[in-house]
Amino acid sequence: MNVEEALKEAMRAKVGEVYAPPSMGSAVRRRRRRSLVRFRTTGAVLVTAAVAVTVPVVLTNTTPQAGPAAGASAPAIAVPGIVVPDVVGMNAKQAYLLLEQAGLTPVLMTPGEGADQAGVVAGEKVIMTEPAAGAVADPKALVQIKVPWEPAPTVSPTAPEDEGGKPEIANLGDLGDGLTWMGIHVGYLPDGVKWGGDSYVGGFGPKSATVPYVTAGLEEGMYSIQVIVGVDRNLLRRDGEQVAPGTWISNYGEGGEKLDFGAGSTLTASRDLPGDQVVQVLFSPDYSASLGEKTALAEIAKVIEHIRVEK
């Protein structure tokens, strides 16, 4: 064996059993959404993205991540067989190809003839394999891919809610320096952050608006700091650390759950303004990370403190 082949073999031993998790696509979208300007509320939290995104549903009725990846960094040991990769949650076609690539013989189990009359069809996502992921099978061994039976589609009931692209949303027009709008004035922004020209009206209930502020080089649709003003009391998150009278700061995840400072969470400050208004300030995960936790906390406190109601 020459050195090129030996090297290739060694590389195969190292990563040949590593598979990307089926959740990769949704993880990518989640990551993307986190830094997109937000302009809609779902209940108490701000989670909806500016761009319509269909997140593939990943079945959760089996243990996730129980794949062969766990053994990936172990020293190469000669195993007389093939470890069945974890394909649960994947699209059946994709699972089929992957098993085939792994040197196994996949068999897709379908509902069979007459299923249409019975009102069921094969679903797309794999719910289990036989043998299961992690089992060692002989090369070319049969692996059954099982998909759930689902009600056959009748008339498509799906309303085309968001048909891609940017929804049309009213804006506040030219705000000049972008610091005074909706009856408030943003009195302080950290160095290098300025108004990027966007604003959105009505995304957070009645009498609400939001304005994103950006750092140099940020793409369209992204924010570094976003300020939201409205009268919806849900904008006020009182469960964080109280840093001043009527002012709270914490980090929230996509579902509004409280998290530690980090890439998976959005640093958020909210404050009860005089009158009926509530203001919320968000630092995007990327921007927070660029500052570091201590500076980000100090800056967000300063930003929200310096927001005042304009006469």
Next chain:
Amino acid sequence: MTDEDEAAFDEFVAARSTALLRTAILVCGASAHDAEDLVQGALEKVYRHWSRIRADNPEAYARKVVVNSAITRSRRRRVIQEITFAAPPDTPVEGPDLGLREAMLTELRKLPARMRAVLVLRYWEDQSEAETAVLLGCSVGTVKSQAARGLARIREAMVEGVPA
């Protein structure tokens, strides 16, 4: 992004993410978990420009992003590794019982990041010299010389790794 763009992106991720992940692990020498994070980051860039690049070889674009961020990350790791290695180890780094593969992989990890990337692209991904040069933004001559030097060092490790 249209629904069709979204669906095509899903298909792309399903088809390519495992290959990208494997390449990332080999180039940056990181754990599968770290490499996954890196691939996610790269795919996010692909997703951002998806409607524009989907018709124009998104795979090459994704691979380029993955390889380059893996090089960057492995350079960052290297600083930490070098600090750790500064203290002399109690036992020789390469024990006699380590297999040939392990010796080669250890040697691979010790190579400069770019040289390692050349070897991974050439011998794991089977990219041609010209393709590798495009991916790394260097000349074909550089790919040739880096591959030759990298292989020479792996060969040495192979010879040493074979039990006497």
